[in-house]
Amino acid sequence: MTTRSTRGPARAQGTRRAGLRARGYPSDLTDAQWQVITPHLPRQVPGHRGRPRVWPARRIVEAILYLDRTGCAWRYLPADFPPWQTVYGYFAAWRDDGTLARLHDALRAQVRAAGGRDPEPTAAVIDSQSVRAADTVPKATRGWDNAKKVNGRKRHIAVDTTGLLLAVVITAACVQDRDAARPLLWNLRRACRRVRLVWADAGYAAGKLATWAAALRLTVQVVAKRDPHAFEILPRRWVVERTFAWISKHRRTVRDYEHLTASHEAMILWAMIVLMARRLAQPDHLSNAHLEFATMPLAARRDGVDAGVQLSSSAKARVAEGYKFVSIGNDINYLVEGVRDNLRQLEWAPSARELI
DSSP: OOOOOOSSOOOOTTOOOTTOOOSOOTTSOOHHHHHHHGGGSOOOOTTOSSOOOOSOHHHHHHHHHHHHHHOOOGGGOOTTSOOHHHHHHHHHHHHHSSHHHHHHHHHHHHHHHHTTSOSSOSEEEEEEEEEEBOTTSOGGGOEEETTTTEEEEEEEEEEOTTSOEEEEEEEETTSOHHHHHHHHHHHHHHHOTTOOEEEEOGGGSSTTHHHHHHHTTOEEEEOOOSSTTSOOOOTTHHHHHHHHHHHHTSHHHHSBOOSSHHHHHHHHHHHHHHHHHHHHHSOHHHHTHHHHHHTSOHHHHHHOOOTTOOOOHHHHHHHHTSSOOSSHHHHHHHHHHHHHHHHHHTTOOOOHHHHO
C-alpha cells in the first residue's frame, strides 16, 4: 500500500483560509434587515477628526451578531470578519454612547406601531433569571442564588405585553428580586413614561416594593399561582418567560462571560434587536400575525372561534387548524395545556414533573 505525501501541515476538512470571503453565516443580516438597522447607526461625517472608517458598518454588526449567537470568544471570530479588536471597539463605543439603546428603542417602537399598538407601552411584566458565570466574571459582581443553586449573575427584565424588552438590570445572583426591582422600575420609569401597571410574580410581594413603586406612579400587581405544586400557565407571566427563551437562543447570553455587567446587558439588547429586525423585514401579511394572535382569548385560540376579534385571513386560517400557533413560545405553552386537557378526559391528572 502506498501513501500519498502532502506538503505542509494538514488542514481540517471544511476550514477556510484567511482572507477568503465565506459564503455567509445564518446570523448574517439580509438586505431588508440591514435597511431596518442602518438608519439608527452613527454615520461617518466627512472631514471629521479621527481615523477614517475602513470596515463597512454592516460587517461590524454581523460580527457582533455572530458572536452573540454562537457564543464564541472575541479572539475566535472567523478570519472573514474584521479584526476582533475593531469589532469590540465598535461594540464598546455603541454600548457606552447610547447608540445601542437608541437603536433598540427605535425598533421596539416600530414593531409596536406595525402591530397596531401605541409606540409607547402603558403596562409591563417583570421577572428575573439567574445564569451561571464564567471565570471571566469578577467576584464583585457575582453571587450565589440559593434557590436556583446558581453561582453567577441575575438579569432582571421588564417587557411589554407582547414580550418586547423595556428595561434590563444585571446584578449578582444573590440579590433578591424585590431589591433589584427598585433600579429596574426606576429604569423602566425613565425609559417609558406612560407605563402605569406592572405585573410580577410572588417574589415581588414581600417588603415595601408596592409602596415605593407608588411614588413613581406605578402599580405593582402580583400574579400568584393558585396551586404552588402544580404546573400552570399564568396570565401575563408567560410573556416574560417567553422573552427569556428568546434571549437564551443566543449562546453568549446562556452563560455570562462578560467582565462588565454593561456588556451582558448589551448582548441581551443585540439579541432583541435581531428578533425585531426580522419581524420588521417580513412581508406585511406575516409580520403582525403573532401580535394578532396574542390579542385573542384562549377559547378562540383553542376552538378557532373569532370571539369578536378582528383578525387577518392568514391568522384565521392558522387558528382554524387547531394547535398550530404563530409564536414558538405559544406553541410550547399551549401544547402542554392541550396534553393536560386530553389526560383529564382520561381521568388521569399527572403532576408537572410527570408531564414534562
